[in-house]
Amino acid sequence: MQNSDLLINIGRFLVLVVVQILLFNHINFLGYVNPYPYIIFILVFPFTGNKSLLIFLGFLLGLSVDIFSDSGGVHAAACVFLAYIRPLLLKFSFGVSYEFNTIKLSKADFGARITYVSVAVVLHHLALFSLEIFNISHILLVLKSTLFSSIFTIVLLLCITLLFSRKN
Amino acid sequence: MFLFLFVISLGLTVNSHSYHKNKYVTSANFFSGTIYNWKSNVTDYFSLREQNDALADENMRLRTLLRSTQDTIIFETLDSTVLTTPYTYYPAKVINNSYAKTKNYLTLRKRAEDAIETDMGVISSKGIVGIINKVSRKYASVQSILNTNSKINAKLKNSFHFGSLVWDPETKNPNEAKLVDIPRQAPVVVGDTIVTDGKSTIFPRGILVGTIKEFELSNNQDYYDVTITLFNDMTSLHHVYIIENNEKEAIKQIENPGDASVLEIQQSNNQETPQANAEQ
Incomplete structure (x- = not known):
């Protein structure tokens, strides 16, 4: 990772955590639907980057959100x-050859991008809500929360990637 | 690497699901407290009018109460048990609030010199809010009554039948809670007031909770499940009070002589069995 990349990622990490805890945790659309767009950090992490580092950073990211929302280790586990599973997702949505091209999320094909983001968000939210609710008798609640929050997050993430994609 | 970190976070998760074991990850620490404090310093201005109204309301109510105690001597003798109970109140400000999850917590900014401890009750001017979960020097995190771990002893205002106040996460409605285990012979009427019972050492007797919205017999036909509309608007809390029970130690010592480690757990269960038998 180059120096500028490092700075960008650190900055992104901090901004996403702050925005998540101060803004997105308090949206409460329809009473309880909140988006969790901070996971975009994991999604746009350089595709060729170190995998163990990403897992560790994911843990830190989730733990920071957990500390602020008093949720034990729920976000950390989901992140x-x-x-x-990100390498699997990349292979699934961009084809086997993703490792050889220096593909970037903002430049990728729109269909592939949607698949990648949606699958990632749904899996993350499913893990998140199963752990948060942690009760098999409330399985419907888990699925309902996952569905609504996922839609919200996916829309937000697609907007964010469009907004911040550099044309070059 | 993955497994190691995953197990750690799972451990933290499981830890958070059991009623207050030592929690490591809470928003009561200095770092998150400071950030939430900055945030509330900004956002407080937007609700100043509403807060003023609430405080004026409370002042009016307290003045009326004061007036009536001065005027009538009977009132004092009737309520002497309540009045002599030594509770201490500390002010605090809500700097972060959540009500959309299944386990909701609030973060408070308290005065640094107040000795707040885990398991003290938290109320607002309108009614019950929650129980202190973790404390640092200037901040405290509160387990809201809108939390599936919370189970608070409450009773009907006009009789002595009591039950447990819990929250039903299925509806995720921040204005409603459930009162379960009210015995069948209790005179339950829609619109009646529910107050805290004072059988636990956390809340004094008579803190307002809400009014009965509807009720039905539970599955085993012996108890009522009562749905309550809360007096408090849990989505908009600003100033709250933390209650310290000065007789807590004495009560604990009498209830469980000897084993000190059981005390905390016993207390959270609201002492169900022995007193339930005595009541009936």
Whole structure:
């Protein structure tokens, strides 16, 4: 990782955590639907970057959000999980050859981008809500929360990637 | 690497699901407290009018109460048990609030010199809010009543039948809670007031909770499940009070002589069995 990349990632990490805890945790759309767009950090982490580092950073990211929202280790677990399966997701949505091209999320094909973001968000949210609710008798609640929050997050993430994609 | 970190976070998760073991990850620490404090310093201005109204309301109510105690001597003798109970109140400000999850917590900014401890009750001018979960020097995190771990002893205002106040996460409605285990012979009427019971050492008797919205017999036909509309608007809390029970130690010593480690757990269960038998 180059120096500028490092700075960008640190900055992104801090900004995302702050925005998540101060803004997105308090949206409460329809009473309880909150988006969790901070996971974009894991999604746009350089595709060729170190995998163990990403898992560790995912843990830190989730733990920071956890500390602020008093949720034990729920976000940390979901983020570590997402960071762990990211290579699989990349292979699934961009084809096997993703490692050889220096592909960037903002430049990728729109369909592939949607697949990648949606699958990642749904898996992350499913892990998140199963752990948060942690009760098999409330399985419907888990699925409902996952569905609504996922839609919200996916829309937000697609907007964010469009907004911050550099044309060059 | 993955497994190691995953297990750690799972451990923290499981830890957070059991009622207050030592929690490591809470927003009561200096770092998150400071950030939430900055935030509330900015956002407080937007609700100043509402806060003023609430405080004026409370002042009016307290003045009326003061007036009536001065005027009538009977009132004092009737309520002497309540009045002599030594509770200390500390002010605090809500700097972060959540109500959309299944386990909701608030973060308070308290005065640094107040000796707040875990397991003290928190109320607002309108009613019950929650129980202190973790404390640092200037901040405290509160387990809200809108938390599936919370189970608070409450009773009907006009009789002595009591039950447990819990929250149903299925509806995720921040204005409603459930009162379960009210015995069948209790005179439950829609619109009646529910108050705290004072059988636990956390809340004094008579803190307002809410009014009965509807009720039905539970599955085993012996108890009522009562749905309560809370007096408090849990989505908009600003100034709250932390209650210290000065007789807590004495009560604990009498209830469980000897084993000190059981005390904390016993207390959270609201002492169900022995007193339930005595009541009936």
